[in-house]
Amino acid sequence: MKPKIAISIGDLNGVGLEIALKSHKAISQFCSPVYCISYTMLHQGAKLLNHELPEDLQLHEIDGEFTIEAGQVSKESGLYSYNSFMEAIKLCENKQADAVVTMPIHKEAWKLAGLDFVGHTDLLRKHFNQEAIMMLGCPEMFVALFTEHMPLKEVPSHITYEKISRFLFDLQKSLGDKQVAVLGLNPHAGDNGVLGSEEREIEKAIAHVNTTLDKELFHGCIVPDIAFTPSFRKNFNYYVAMYHDQGLAPLKALYFDESVNISLNLPIIRTSVDHGTAFDIAYQNKAQNLSYINAIKSALNFINN
Structure with a gap:
């Protein structure tokens, strides 16, 4: 059995979805990714990228559909990225996933959505009280x-x-x-x-x-x-x-x-890309995925050790 990784999809107005889709085949060789996103939002983003959806995608449905606006800060995308992250955490807490790997969120979008966190780590600190x-x-x-x-x-x-x-x-x-x-x-x-x-x-x-x-x-x-x-x-x-x-x-x-x-x-394993939402190149098929691949591998190292 391959380790199961919950993928928090990040801000859908940025490059996270592009990186996830272009990396799916590679990471599926050594893990079983579960993408925290609805089919509707996934299909919308894939259409903007002109990217065919792999047939073996596993989704964990997230509520809150909205219109993706490439490179724009919005409260809708901020709230969706938060909900995706929280569901990924729950999958680990419920032993339905072995680790969480996160795509980038936009801090201003979280603020517009009324979220009182400055980022993933701050949320994790308060959620687990550690x-x-x-x-x-x-x-x-x-x-x-x-x-x-x-x-x-x-x-x-x-x-x-x-x-x-x-x-x-x-x-x-x-x-x-x-x-x-x-x-x-x-x-x-x-x-x-x-x-x-x-x-x-x-x-x-x-x-x-x-x-x-x-x-x-x-x-x-x-x-x-x-x-x-x-x-x-x-x-x-x-x-x-x-x-x-x-x-x-x-x-x-x-x-x-x-x-x-x-x-x-923390009581769960969480790794992430080390870059932001890159709004300036969102949905232009220009995003690099090495940091994401390495984040998956880092998560697997912690699982195996």
């Missing part, structure tokens, strides 16, 4: 984000010994005994307090976690501007970044097409 960790990357380099979709000015107040310690313990529980480089917040990792004091909290947390685990797994604070150089990456391919762009700017510069998004520290 501190989900967002980790992105590929085998060459993974970056776990201590803070995610947060204004930069709010980040320093979240860097406390207690919060960093809990984050590192949760990360080790999810990853096992990986060697992890933990970045500082400030230029030069604070220069011993000259450029900021947040690093003292991070260093205290690292020492506490390593001592408690009786293993030297976490290393830092690492100066951010040297952490992703080729010589440094010879020793580490797991990182903790203090804020979104600190980790994702270098990751996407190096591995944009192949990176995936993985939610850790």
